[in-house]
Amino acid sequence: MFKKKPEIKNLAPLRSSDRRKLADQIIRDYQVPIPEPSADDASSNTQLTLASLRNSLVPESTSSARFTTLLGPNLSLVSGTIYVGAHPDQEERILWFQSGKNPKLIPTVYTLWHTPGIVPLLHTPDFVVEEKLRHGSDLMIPGLVKAQTAKWDPRATVGAVVAVAGMRKDTVPLWVGSCQVDVCNLGDVRGQKGVAVKPLHWAGDECWSWRELGSGGQDPPESLQGWIGLTTNLTAGVDLLSLEEGQEANSGAPMDTEDSKETGLVDEEEEEREPSTKEVDEAFLQAFLYAIHKAKSEKAGPQFGLDFPVQPSSLISNMIQPYLRSQNQHHYVIKKTSWKNAKKFIKHLDKAGLVKSKDRNGGETVILSIDFDNEQVTRFRPYNLPPPKTTGTEGANKGENAGEHASSSSDPSVGQKLTIQTVYRPAPKLVPALLPSKTEFYSAQQVSSALKSYIEQHEDLGVQGGSTVKLDPFLANSILGSNPNYDDSQFLAAGRISRSALQKRILNDNRLCQPYYIISRSRAASQQKPQAGPPPRIQVTIEKRTGTKVVTKVSNLDPFFIDPQLLAPELQKKCAGSASVGQVKGAKPGLMEVVVQGDQRKVLVGDILAKRGIDVKWVDVIDKSKPKKK
Template sequence: MFKKRPEIKNLSPLRSSDRRKLADQIIKDYDIPIPSSSEPAPAGEASSSSSPPASLSSLRSSLLPDSTSSARFTTTSGPNQTLLVGTLYVGAHPGQEERILWFQAGKAARMLPTVYTLWQNPGVVPLLHTPDFVVDQKLAHGSDLMIPGLVKPRGAAWDARATKGAVVAVAGLQRDTVPMWVGTCDVDVTRLGSDLRGQRGVAVKGLHWAGDEAWGWRPLGSGGREAPDAIEGWQGLAEDMTGAIKDMKLDEDDADADGDADGGGVALSDNAASADPQQSRASDLAEVVDVPEPTTKEVDDAFIQAFLFSVHKAKADNSGPHFGFDFPLQPSFLISSMIQPYLRHQSPHYNIKKTSWKNAKKFIKHLDKMQLLKSKDRNGGRRPYPLPKPKASNADAAGESKPSAPDGADPSVGQNITIQVLYRASAKLVPTLLPSKTDFYSGAQIAAAVKTYIEQRPDLGGQGASSVKLDPFLANTVLNADASPQDNPHAADDRRALAAGRILRGALQRRVVDDPKLCQPFYSMVRGDNPSSDQPQPKPKSGAPPLIHLSIEKRTGTKVVTKITGLEPFFIDPQLVAPELQRKCAGAASVGQLTGGRPGLLEVVVQGDQRKIVVGDVLARRGIDARWVDVVDKTKGKKK
C-alpha cells in the first residue's frame, strides 16, 4: 500500500476523548485483553466504577500515545494505480521519535497497525513465519505471501485468530519474534493443516512492511528505525525449527547401533516417511537452505520447465474458455503465478535476475521465439504476429455502408447514446396546466399543454393569434416581475409583458420551460443501438445533462496541452482513451485523478491543441455529439 510515497496533509492533534474512543475501538476490534490493575486504590477511597482502571489507561497509551496526531493521506495502490484515500495516526512512544503508528485506508473503518505499533505491543495480532529470503526478496518489495511460504510451529496449531480477513504480522526465521510485515489473510490459515506442500494461492495480502514509505516517514527528513533483534512477548519459532532440522541428522554410530551389524540400516516405508508432516516440512526448509548455487543454464531450464508445467496444469484443471487465463497476460502475472510457484527449488538462487535474460521482457521474447506464446508491446505499437482480419458481412458484400464495429478492447467505440431532457411540474402548474407533479414531461408535451390552455380560453387571443392576453393565472403564477434578476433572469421581460397585458405565444411556452421554479429539469441518458419502450429505461436524474469538458491550457511556458474531463457519465473509460490519443496525436497522453474532483473521476491530458481530433474523431466514434462537448481555450489572453 505504501510502496509509493503518500501525500500527507497537515497533522492535527487528537482530542483526548477521540483518542480514548479510537483506543477502545482497537481493543474491541483486535480482542486485546485488558491487564488487571497492579496499583491498589488508596486507603480510605472507594474505587469508582465510572473511572477506568490504571491498566486500561496504560493500554490505551501504549496503543495510541497521548501526543497522537492524525492527518489525511492519498496514495495509489495495486497494478492499476487505484487511488486510495485514508487517515494516518502519528505518535511517539516513550524515548522514541514520532512515527506512523496506525492507518485507515479506503472504505474500511478498521484501524491497521504499523510495525512500530507491533514492536511496542506484542501479541496484538497473530504472528506468522516465513523463511528469511522470502521476507528480504519478496515481502520487502510489496509481494503477497503465498501459502507454500508459510512455516508452521512444530507441535503447535496455527493461531486461532488467523482466519480469513484477519490482520496478521509476519516474521522471518532469524528474528522470529520481530514482526516485519503486516497484511490480511486471504484464506483461513487455521484450516491449512501441517503439510503445505503442493498447495497454491495467496495466503496473506500485503498492506505494510518494514522498508516501505510509511516505515520511512518521520516529521523531519526520512528514514525508518531499524528493527530490534528480539521482542519479548511474541511467540517465536526458531528453536522449534532448529530442533526439527537437527532431528533429521543421524550420526553414523547411532545408525550402526540401531541398525544391522553391517551398517546397512532399514529403509523407511512411505507411510513411515510421512508420519510426521512437520518433520517433512522441516526437511523441505532444510533443502531450501542447503541447495547449492545452480548454473545459469540450470536456472534457465527451470524457468522454461516451470512455464510448461503451469500451462499443462491450467489445461488439465480448467475446461472453460482460455483454460482460466484472462488474455492478454501481464508479465508480472506470468512470473508470479506461472513461473515462481512451479520452480524446482524455492530458493533465492532461482529468480529472474539469475537467468541469462535478466528481466521478464527478454524472457517472454525468448518464449515467443520458441513458439510457446505470442507477445506484444505494452503500448500496442509493435505486434510480432498478424491480427486476424474480420470476416466480411452480408452488408459489406452488397456494398452497403455501415458504422464501424466497436473495438474489442473498448466497448464504448460504436456506442449509440440518446439524451432525453425531461421536466417535472411544480405545484403552481398543477392541475391548471399539467395534471401531475410527479410525472415527467418532455418540452414538447409542456408546449402542447400551454397551447391547449390557450385554445380552451378564446378570450385570451383565439386560435392563430401571435400574442396571448394575460389572465390572472398567467400574470400571477407564470410571470414574476417582483423578483430580483438573480432569482428570476426573466424579470425584465415579465415587467414588459405585464405592462402591455399580452405576451407572445412562443415566449410564453419558453418562459414555462426555462423557469426551474415552474418546471424542474431532469435528464435521461440511454445507451444502446435500438432503445425501445419495451426495454427498462434508467431513472431520470435531476439537473441539466452533463457535458464533456475540453480545456486547452498552457503548461510550463509555451507548452500547450488538451485536458479532457467528464467522460465517465458517457460510459467512456479514460484509461482506454489515453492510448488511442497517444497514437493519433503522436504525443504523450496521461491519465490521472481529476483535480478537485471526487475520488474515481479521472482526467486525460494530451500534448498540443488536439480539439479537432478529440471532438471529430475520438469522441465521435463513441457516439458523442459535438453539442455535448464544452470547449474552453485558456491559451488566449483576456480581452481588455
C-alpha cells in the first residue's frame, strides 16, 4: 500500500466523540475482548477498562488526514485516511489507515507492537521477510511456517487482516497483509501454490517511516509479550518446507533446518546469532585496520595508493565492508554500531588518532589523512576473511524475473548498453518535394542526403564557390521566411544560402521537421517506438534540506529503463546513507525520484549510472546547495 510515498494533507485533531466511535468500530471489526475488571469492582470499573482499551487502540490527541498514493504496476491512484497518534513515551506515528471504499481500519506495526493478539500472527523464514516481504512482494503459501503440533489461527480466513513475523523475532510483527485464501484450512503447505497474503503495510515502507517532522521509522523491539511465537526450539517443531523447482522467487523459501542445510539452500548466516553492538563496533575497527594494513603491504608511496579526502561512502564500501570478519549484511552494518552513521564513526577514528578529519559544507565529514605509523596499525595482524556468501534465495532466483526487487543483482538495467538516436518527421510542406512521406521518420543524415539530391536534380540552383545554393520558390517560400521565429531576411535578400545553413535551418525548425528520439538497449527484443521531443536527460540535483543537511535527488530514470525501486537499495549500500523513493514534486503522478543523503554526484554519475549504460552527456547536474551569489 505504501511502497510509494503518499501525499498527506494537513492533519486535523479528532474530537473525543469521534475517537470513541473509531475505537468502538475497531473493537467490533477485530472482535477485541474488553479486559475483565477486578473481582470486587463496580460498574464504573467496567467503564474504566473500556476507556483504557479505547486509549490503547486510539490514543488521546489522535489526528487524521486524507492521503493519496500510487499502487500497483499501473501506478493507480489510491486515496484514504490515516490516523496519527502517539503511544506513551513514543513519537507520533501513523497507527491506523483506511483506503478506498472499505471502511475497515488497518493497523500499522506500531499499533500491533502495543496491542498484541488483535489479528492473527503468521510466520515465515527471516530472509523471506527481509528480501521479499519488505520489498512489497506477496507472501506465497509455501512460505508459511508453523510448529508441527500447532494449528493455524482460525481467524485467518479470506479477507482477514493478518500480521507476519520472522523466525528469530517470532513475537514481533513486521508485516501486515490481507489473506487471499483460508489459511486456517491449509493444513500441510508443502507442494501447494498460490498467494497466501497480499501486502498492506510493513516495517520499512513509507507509512512506517513517516513523521510530521523529519523522517525515519522506529526500530522493531527484540520481543513482545502477548503474541504467540513458534516454539522455544524451532528446529524440533517446525514443518520442513522446500521450494519446488522453477517456482516463483517470491513464493516462500526452505526452512532453516538440518534437512534444508543438506540441500545447500540455506545460508549458514541464518544460523549465526545476532552480535552485540560492542562486537559490531570491534568488527568495524578491525576492518578499517585491515584496509590500512593491506594498502601498506601492496602499495608504495606516502599515501599507499589511497586517494584523499576519503568520502564517508567510500570508507564504508571500500575500506570496511570488504574486510569484515563476517559478510552478514543484516548484522554487520553501520546502523548496528554504537555510532549509527559514518560521520560519527570517522569522528571516533579521529579521536583515536588514526585519522585526521574535516567537516565540509553541507555537514559531510571526510578523512584528510591516515596515521600509517599509529601503534594500532603497526600492531595489527591480519585475519582470514570469509569468501562472499551467496544466499540460497539468490541461487534459486538466477534466471527469474529480472524485475524482482530483492537485490541489485536482479536489476536488468545493470550492464545494459544504450543508444540514443534523434529522428525527424517532416511537415507536409516538405513532401514530396524534399522527403517522400510525412508519416515516416528520417535521421539527420537522411535529411542531408535528400537535400543533396534535391540540389543535384535542380541544376539551375547552382553552387557558387562550392558552398552556397541559389534559392528557388520552394526553398524561399516553404523553408525560409515561413517561421517568424527565424530571421531569414539576409538569405532572402542575397538569394543564396550555404548548404550547411540550409540543412541546419530545416532540422532546427519544428514547423519543418518535428524531432523525435529513440532510446534502445542491447537487450531489447524489438525496435523502440519513436517518442516526440528532444532526447530526455537524467536530472541529478544536490540541495539542502533542514539546516546543513545535503541530499542528492536523481529523477527521469524511466526513459533509460532504470527502476527507481531497484536503484534506491544499491545507492543506500554504496553511499552508506538512507535512500528513499518518492513522487517528483510538481510532476505528473507516477514520475518517481530517488533521494539519498549527502552529495553523491560522483558516485551516481561515475559509477551507479555508468554501469547502467548512461553516458555523462545524458545527465544534468544541478547544485542548489551553495548559497546564491549576491
